[in-house]
Amino acid sequence: MTTTKPPETSYGIGETKQLTGRVASLLGQIPTWVLWFFVVVWTIPTLGLFINSFRTRDAQRNSGWWMFWQDGANGYGSLTLDNYSDVLGTSATGGLANGLLNSMAIAVVATILPIAIAAFAAYAFAWIDFKGRDTLFIATVALLAVPSQVALIPLLQMYAGGAHLTLPLIDKTITVFPDLGLAGTIPAVWLTHTGFALPFAIFLLHNYISGLPRDLFESARIDGADHFTIFRKLVLPLSIPVLAAFTIFQFLWTWNDYLIALTMIGGNRQALPATVVIASLAGEFGRLEHLLTAGAFVITVVPLVVFFALQRFFVRGITAGSVKG
Amino acid sequence: MDRVIATVIGIVVAVGVSAIVFVGANKLFDLAPRRWSIFSTLIGGASSLAIFGLLWGNRLIDQPVTVTAIATVVGALTGYALSRTSDQNAHLAIGAVAGVLLGVLAGASIKPQWRPGIDAIALVLSVVLFLAVGVGIRSLRNTNSNMLRPVLLWGSIGWIIGAFLYPDLGTGTVAWTVIASVFAGGLLGGWVGTFPLPDQMMKRDIAVGSRKFIFLIPALAFISMTLVIPLIRTIWLSLLTGLPKELTWTGLSNYVDIVTDPTIIDFSDWTDVFTSRLFIGGIVVLIIGLVVARISGKRTGERLGLNGGSLAAISAGFILVAFAVFASVRGTISNNLWWIFAVTIFSTGAGLAIAVMSDRSKGENVAKSFIFMPMAISFVGAGIIWRFMFVARPPTKDQTGVLNAIWVKIGVWSNSTTATTVIVIILSLIILGLIYIAFRGRQAGNISVAAGSVVIALPLVWIIYKFLGPGLGGYEVFEGEVFAKPILFLTESPFNNFWMMVVLIWIQTGFAMVILSAAIKGVPADLLEAASIDGATESQKFWRITVPQIGPTIGVVVTTLIVTVLKVFDIPKVMTNGNFDTQVLANEMWQRAFTELDFGLGSALAAIIFFAVVPVMWRNIRQMQDQRAST
Amino acid sequence: MKRLRNVVMLLLAFALLAAACSSSDDGGEATDTTATTAAPTTTAATETTTPPDTGGDTTTTAGEVDLTGRSVTVFGPESSDEEAGAIQDALNVLAADTGLRIIYTGARDFSDQINAQAAGGNPPDIAIFPQPGKLADFARQEFILPLPDDVTATVNDQWPEAFVAFGNVDGAQYGVPNKADIKSLVWYDKPSFDAAGYTVPTTLDELWALTAQIRDDGGTPWCIGIESGPATGWTFTDWVEDIMLRVEGPDFYDQWVSNEIKFSDDRVKAIWNTILDEWNIPGNVFAAGGSIAATPFGDNGQPLVDGDCVLHRQASFYSAFLPEGTVTGPEGIDVFFFPGDTADNKPVLGGGTLAASFKDAPEVWVVMDFFATAEYAEIRQAAQTERKDGSLSGFLSANTQQDLSVYQPIEQSFITLLTEASVLRFDGSDLMPAAVGAGSFWTEGTSAVNGDKSVDDATAAIDASWP
Structure with missing residues (x-):
């Protein structure tokens, strides 16, 4: 790689000469300008949704969201909170409050479980030596490529009726996973999310944990620390940025998940999460789709809070600081 | 309120139990070198609990609670007893007695309908067979070892199979059931008893060596349950055909059907590539990039000098050419490759750019939050959002979609002399500025800045040409009047594919940004400081320190994105459902398996997705590991 | 330690073998193993499927069994507040009469979901199908059960022949018409x-x-x-x-x-x-x-x-x-x-929904019978109109005994077209x-x-x- 090159060639004479004067300062500001350009472009679609969430159905359908200030004049009804009150007051599919509660129950556990399990596994793959480690690791991560939809029906069968297998030749059936009646319940969603999340979680955490400085582990081992202690006292604190990153994603995915929850819970509306409640609002043929504008914002609040809360863990130099200290 | 409390309790219990089990397992094995007797007691109890739990789970025993509790206590006492003596014979005796006790317990509590009948021939045959196998294996591996252990183990396995699994169940008596399980238990218990009391070295080995299993088993168990077994089932189902309840063997015909489907790939228009504007433009940009790279390469003595300017031009040219190819070669496979290519490159590129730029800008957190927002908006919201972006309206109406509103507006300007003049003047000024920068850059010897400005100026020149010449934007002139001509983003093939990719790029950039941002924060500050002291420019620090440091993380992002994109089905499903030449494999799979309940064909598509992507991942991960090893 | 690893390897190999075997059971010999492997929720299908011609051994009469406290789940495609709410309103009236707990859940993507739920062994008690073609598929695969005689009688009694026929599969009645649309x-x-x-x-x-x-x-x-x-x-x-x-x-x-x-x-x-x-x-x-x-x-x-x-x-x-x-x-x-x-x-091109049952239980048949009645149509129409603040409800029933006064004039004209049509055909794409x-x-x-x-x-x- 380039880093292995001697410094003389890395910093060639021609390249180090700087542009001078105003041009340089202008060029220096380009990244900031480009960044804010990205921000604006990325935000416009969401902004449109946000403004439309205050407009009536007819207004949403008939004029662009940037014309919102003329809705009244155009006869579409002026800006209103009706969409929000309809969404918050819905009684369909168990009601929104119930849905949000279920979403929370699903997302919290389905975030904590995979993080914990994956952190241990990632540590083992990175720092415990055993035969076949790399192969097992790659095989695990390769399961990322399984389209998870194909697992939905077998898992549902297992939750509904347990897993049984008939032994060949002797024709006896034994139970591998008892029929705990999990189908239609939130624990079924936990288990499913946890399993589906693990390959990516292990992949991401392993990438980070295996990059921690080797000296750290060696000095700890000389001090007589066992793997569990090293994991708890060293690896976990050092991995906070990546744990925060994964927490954000896993929380979002589980919070915003529609398909897995609906499939595992099915017709048990007491347990359905907010995404299903909101999607149901639109009705058959999407007749009331204009309500989804408000619905989308109502359920976005929680993941955004999570993002803001965890963002402060992306701090420079945690690794470097600890190595020194 | 009750629901809230119940939910919170549920969460606490679920998390708490998992934590206790895990930490408990670690603590348990911590005990092995220090407190062997406690360790042994607990392991004994846990083993019995596991065995009787299995019987319980299979609904084989009466009064499972009492029986399992007694068995656990017996197991624990056995473990304790084994740990108190090092006498080999005593060990054997303790094990056998415990096995007999547990055997009595199991045999007496097995439900009548599961009591095995007697099949003496099968029993003898089975025991002899397994003994032969066990002893044979042991002799092959180690000729002069103690034969007691394999005899006990394999004998008990043979006995269990011959006595319990082979005969008819439900025909036996209590007496025979007890006898049968006492024998099984005694043999197994004896086998346990053959293990000597471990010395300190072995105890430590147990404590250390067990750790990988404790760390890995939860993950592997979950993965087997949710992914491995369904994957095997999927591959099996892909060889069957028919409705779910009447599947029949069909071999590889599902795969043949998929591969021979005329819509899977269509080369009929591939010659269009060479005449497409994208292709020509792409080649031009590519050549400029290569030339710049060559010139700047000469200065540093490399064959090609890859820096900001040349790399940007080369990749832009490459992307344009690739798009031209994807737009000309149609079909499901081509769509999928296009998705992978566009979303992976743009999301990673934009995510990296934003992560780097925000790393040194004021308002970093604000900027990142806005970019991240699309990830937080549920898919339901994203579908609605992009409907508002893409919508087209007839010429007589105002455009309500953002993109068409802009496009049509440009068309209007293009037909107005005043607007055209203003735009041309503004653009010309920008171009002049760029030429000035290029000139100064050339003077300062910074060829990449010079080339970059020229490359940026090119499209502006092209826009001026369009405005002055053929016109730009969404309009058409009919009988002297100018009419709006919106783009039908989702129905005009082939670029409707790209517009749907835009949605995913919009979402996934936040993903790439967060992960890469975390990685950039992890680049050791001292390395960067050292480079600054050596007089490296920002761009040099980026290319020569940051990028190699975060290389493996870029690998993670790219690999994850490739997989995500190949599995994408909700965007095509909601936006076009594969109409208008936009079908992708995952949506096709969903349609076959879930809408039509054709599990055979659906599974075959899933298997194709899996097998197509595994080699790519394998290579990626290997490469990342090599890279890691070399840095 | 080596031993421990071998044991784990053996277990893994065993699990893989097991997985392969259990999936093979999904295919060829499914019928042999259903009895032993199916969960309580799915055994109903194999144990109690009533042959259409001897449908008499199941009963619906609520009076014979005390149904208080039993629950019935209904799953359907109509999910908005107005539609799902009106269905639930109507079911609540029945629930109050019988002491049943009846819960209607509506979901977008019902058509794909019901496939997953049925194939996954977690079906609702009653599903409301918008497509007779799917109902027929499910009937032929024995996911859903034919109606007992008395429910069939109610349907025959209160619905035009054409609508009854939409729920008929190979001579046995599976569907109870729930809602009607006129497309022409x-x-x-x-x-x-x-x-x-x-x-x-x-x-x-x-x-x-x-x-x-x-x-x-x-x-x-x-x-x-x-x-x-x-x-x-x-x-x-x-x-x-x-x-x-x-x-x-x-x-x-x-x-x-x-x-x-x-x-x-x-x-x-x-x-x-x-x-x-x-x-x-x-x-x-x-x-x-x-x-x-x-x-x-x-x-x-x-x-x-x-x-x-x-x-x-x-x-x-x-x-x-x-x-x-x-x-x-x-x-x-x-x-x-x-x-x-x-x-x-x-000739009238019509559409609509049909309820069908996944479970043979008296409380389920009570609800199914209710779906066929004029009472259901009237309560639902009234509730749905109210939930739409008096504008057209979007709901229609072709029940012949309902009181048309709950409908507005334009809706009444739709119903007349439906019930008096000489030729009535269901949306063909829903039948295929x-x-x-x-x-x-x-x-x-x-x-x-x-x-x-x-x-x-x-x-x-x-x-x-x-x-």
Whole structure:
């Protein structure tokens, strides 16, 4: 790689000469300008949704969201909170409050479980030596490529009726996973999310944990620390940025998940999460789709809070600081 | 309120139990070198609990609670007893007695309908067979070892199979059931008893060596349950055909059907590539990039000098050419490759750019939050959002979609002399500025800045040409009047594919940004400081320190994105459902398996997705590991 | 330690073997193992399936068994507050009478979900199917159960024969009609239509003549849009079915639905061409989304009200898509019957939903029986109208014993059309196998409409996809 090159060639004479004067300062500001350009472009679609969430159905359908200030004049009804009150007051599919509660129950556990399990596994793959480690690791991560939809029906069968297998030749059936009646319940969603999340979680955490400085582990081992202690006292604190990153994603995915929850819970509306409640609002043929504008914002609040809360863990130099200290 | 409390309790219990089990397992094995007797007691109890739990789970025993509790206590006492003596014979005796006790317990509590009948021939045959196998294996591996252990183990396995699994169940008596399980238990218990009391070295080995299993088993168990077994089932189902309840063997015909489907790939228009504007433009940009790279390469003595300017031009040219190819070669496979290519490159590129730029800008957190927002908006919201972006309206109406509103507006300007003049003047000024920068850059010897400005100026020149010449934007002139001509983003093939990719790029950039941002924060500050002291420019620090440091993380992002994109089905499903030449494999799979309940064909598509992507991942991960090893 | 690893390896190998075996049971020998392996929730299907001819051993009479406290789950496609709420309101009345706990859950994506739930062994007690074709699939695979005699009697008693037949599979009654739609309707703005001097056409030829006349007068005759997300194309298939019923007659239609007449039959292709020719005449169609294929079918209400077009052919439930505050009836947006090939020929293309049961239990049959009654229709209609603040509810029942006074006049006229139709056929795409009816018919039709494929290619592709 380039880093292995001697410094003389890395910093060639021609390249180090700087542009001078105003041009340089202008060029220096380009990244900031480009960044804010990205921000604006990325935000416009969401902004449109946000403004439309205050407009009536007819207004949403008939004029662009940037014309919102003329809705009244155009006869579409002026800006209103009706969409929000309809969404918050819905009684369909168990009601929104119930849905949000279920979403929370699903997302919290389905975030904590995979993080914990994956952190241990990632540590083992990175720092415990055993035969076949790399192969097992790659095989695990390769399961990322399984389209998870194909697992939905077998898992549902297992939750509904347990897993049984008939032994060949002797024709006896034994139970591998008892029929705990999990189908239609939130624990079924936990288990499913946890399993589906693990390959990516292990992949991401392993990438980070295996990059921690080797000296750290060696000095700890000389001090007589066992793997569990090293994991708890060293690896976990050092991995906070990546744990925060994964927490954000896993929380979002589980919070915003529609398909897995609906499939595992099915017709048990007491347990359905907010995404299903909101999607149901639109009705058959999407007749009331204009309500989804408000619905989308109502359920976005929680993941955004999570993002803001965890963002402060992306701090420079945690690794470097600890190595020194 | 009750629901809230119940939910919170549920969460606490679920998390708490998992934590206790895990930490408990670690603590348990911590005990092995220090407190062997406690360790042994607990392991004994846990083993019995596991065995009787299995019987319980299979609904084989009466009064499972009492029986399992007694068995656990017996197991624990056995473990304790084994740990108190090092006498080999005593060990054997303790094990056998415990096995007999547990055997009595199991045999007496097995439900009548599961009591095995007697099949003496099968029993003898089975025991002899397994003994032969066990002893044979042991002799092959180690000729002069103690034969007691394999005899006990394999004998008990043979006995269990011959006595319990082979005969008819439900025909036996209590007496025979007890006898049968006492024998099984005694043999197994004896086998346990053959293990000597471990010395300190072995105890430590147990404590250390067990750790990988404790760390890995939860993950592997979950993965087997949710992914491995369904994957095997999927591959099996892909060889069957028919409705779910009447599947029949069909071999590889599902795969043949998929591969021979005329819509899977269509080369009929591939010659269009060479005449497409994208292709020509792409080649031009590519050549400029290569030339710049060559010139700047000469200065540093490399064959090609890859820096900001040349790399940007080369990749832009490459992307344009690739798009031209994807737009000309149609079909499901081509769509999928296009998705992978566009979303992976743009999301990673934009995510990296934003992560780097925000790393040194004021308002970093604000900027990142806005970019991240699309990830937080549920898919339901994203579908609605992009409907508002893409919508087209007839010429007589105002455009309500953002993109068409802009496009049509440009068309209007293009037909107005005043607007055209203003735009041309503004653009010309920008171009002049760029030429000035290029000139100064050339003077300062910074060829990449010079080339970059020229490359940026090119499209502006092209826009001026369009405005002055053929016109730009969404309009058409009919009988002297100018009419709006919106783009039908989702129905005009082939670029409707790209517009749907835009949605995913919009979402996934936040993903790439967060992960890469975390990685950039992890680049050791001292390395960067050292480079600054050596007089490296920002761009040099980026290319020569940051990028190699975060290389493996870029690998993670790219690999994850490739997989995500190949599995994408909700965007095509909601936006076009594969109409208008936009079908992708995952949506096709969903349609076959879930809408039509054709599990055979659906599974075959899933298997194709899996097998197509595994080699790519394998290579990626290997490469990342090599890279890691070399840095 | 080596030993421990070997044990784990052995266990893993065993698990893999086991997995392979258990999936093989899903296939070939499923019936052998069901008895031992199925969970309590699914055993019902194998243990208690009642042969249709001896349906007497199940009972519905609530009086015999005390049903208090038992619960019944109902799962269906209608999910908005108004529809799902009205269904629940009606079920609550039954619940109050019987002491049952009845929960209705509506979900978007019902059609895909019910497949997953049935195949996954977690079906609801009752599902409300919008497609008789799917109901028939489920009946043939023994996911759902035939109705006991007394429920069948209620259905026969209270519903027109045609609607009963939609729930009949191979001679056994599985479905209870729940809701009805009439699709052969043309929506128009009556005041401006009359003012322009147009008259309601009574034959198909007159309809095309009217189309030409409006066009010649400088107006745009039709509002058409077939975009509907994952279901894009269904509006086109409705046109094909409606016109086929008129031009070729019901027998031809039935043979076509059962694939005895292919899509590539010249007569079928002629119908496609008739429609596409009309749609493609410049100035004939106002497409609110830029092109017919890109226009959401729900976006045709506003242009109709605004006068951008004169006619819109769509089902009775389209009232819900009209802009807020639209006047319906003779003073505003009205409908006329999509005319037959002669003035006397009035074949009706209908649609609707059918309830079917996954579980044989008295409490389930009580609910199923209730769905067939006039009481259900009346309570639901009243509740749904109220939830829509008195505008058209979007709900219709063809129950013959219901009290029509709960309906508004325009809704009553729909019901009259449905109950008095000499020829009534269900939406053909809902009767066909899902691979066609919810698959290639939609997608290939859309390709043809969008001009991406010729009619010959599109119809040939549909034939090829017929399972």
